[in-house]
Amino acid sequence: MEIFMIWDQHMHTHFSGDSQAAPESMLSAAAEKNLPGVCFTDHFDYDYPKEPDLFMLDFSRSLRETERLREIFRGRLSVCWGVELGLQPHIADINREVAAQYPFDFIIGSSHVVHGADPYYGSFFEGRSEEEACREYFEAVLENLGTDVDFDVYGHLDYIVRYGPGKNRFYSYKKYADLLDEILRTLICRGKGIEVNTGGYRSGLGQPNPADFVLTRYRQLGGEIVTVGSDAHAPEHVAWEFDTAAALLLSCGFTHHTVFCQRKPHFLPL
Numbered sequence: 484m485e486i487f488m489i490w491d492q493h494m495h496t497h498f499s500g501d502s503q504a505a506p507e508s509m510l511s512a513a514a515e516k517n518l519p520g521v522c523f524t525d526h527f528d529y530d531y532p533k534e535p536d537l538f539m540l541d542f543s544r545s546l547r548e549t550e551r552l553r554e555i556f557r558g559r560l561s562v563c564w565g566v567e568l569g570l571q572p573h574i575a576d577i578n579r580e581v582a583a584q585y586p587f588d589f590i591i592g593s594s595h596v597v598h599g600a601d602p603y604y605g606s607f608f609e610g611r612s613e614e615e616a617c618r619e620y621f622e623a624v625l626e627n628l629g630t631d632v633d634f635d636v637y638g639h640l641d642y643i644v645r646y647g648p649g650k651n652r653f654y655s656y657k658k659y660a661d662l663l664d665e666i667l668r669t670l671i672c673r674g675k676g677i678e679v680n681t682g683g684y685r686s687g688l689g690q691p692n693p694a695d696f697v698l699t700r701y702r703q704l705g706g707e708i709v710t711v712g713s714d715a716h717a718p719e720h721v722a723w724e725f726d727t728a729a730a731l732l733l734s735c736g737f738t739h740h741t742v743f744c745q746r747k748p749h750f751l752p753l
């Protein structure tokens with residue numbers, strides 16, 4: 484039996500438009516894997532293109548259900564309540580209000596929509612090189628960091644490499660060092676962390692998002708806040724490749740991972 488000491492702080496349930504999972508089934512999966520704790524991070528992606536209602540979140544119902552399940556799992560599994568905010572510069576005010584309005588334990592800020600399009604769809608890459616598309620993605624991350632939206636970690640920082648025609652075959656730090664360095668320095672300067680999203684392993688990258696070289700650089704620049712999340716949308720994906728991720732974090736120079744409760748970071752040894 485594997486014993487995980489890492490919290491899974493990125494998972495979705497039927498409160499997200501792209502998941503059918505019952506929240507209880509996610510917690511049962513986590514308890515079976517002996518996780519110490521989890522955080523629900525359902526989507527709130529305001530102004531999502533073409534399907535504006537797809538990632539709207541019923542905050543009150545999600546919170547009530549989390550509180551109910553927290554009691555059921557008490558003593559077996561810690562259950563936190565968070566959100567994955569889809570960041571776009573023009574909706575920074577709305578996201579900031581959401582962050583202030585609800586008693587989240589943890590907020591992931593993520594770039595899904597870049598200048599009106601999600602790289603999840605192949606059309607994002609049409610008519611230009613993969614490198615141009617990636618540069619636009621990282622530039623959009625910087626635009627979001629230029630707003631004062633409130634979050635704890637930036638989610639799956641190089642999400643775009645999951646979906647490009649070459650995936651991560653031609654991806655290197657050097658290629659985007661100007662943008663990635665500025666992103667990482669800005670995050671560190673603002674006291675924000677990044678997450679290790681093991682969905683990258685599920686996407687066949689052989690790497691999490693972001694890749695090891697981004698994690699290493701974040702550490703070199705003085706970054707210390709890393710959370711780990713499976714981005715599970717179904718119970719079988721909970722704690723996906725967490726043993727691999729823990730070993731990777733150690734090799735990148737980290738000794739701890741971070742758990743957020745009531746928006747406060749706690750550093751737990753890997």
Ligand SMILES: [Zn+2]
Nearest residue numbers: 567593638639
């Ligand atoms: Zn995401």
Ligand SMILES: [Zn+2]
Nearest residue numbers: 493495567714
């Ligand atoms: Zn997610």
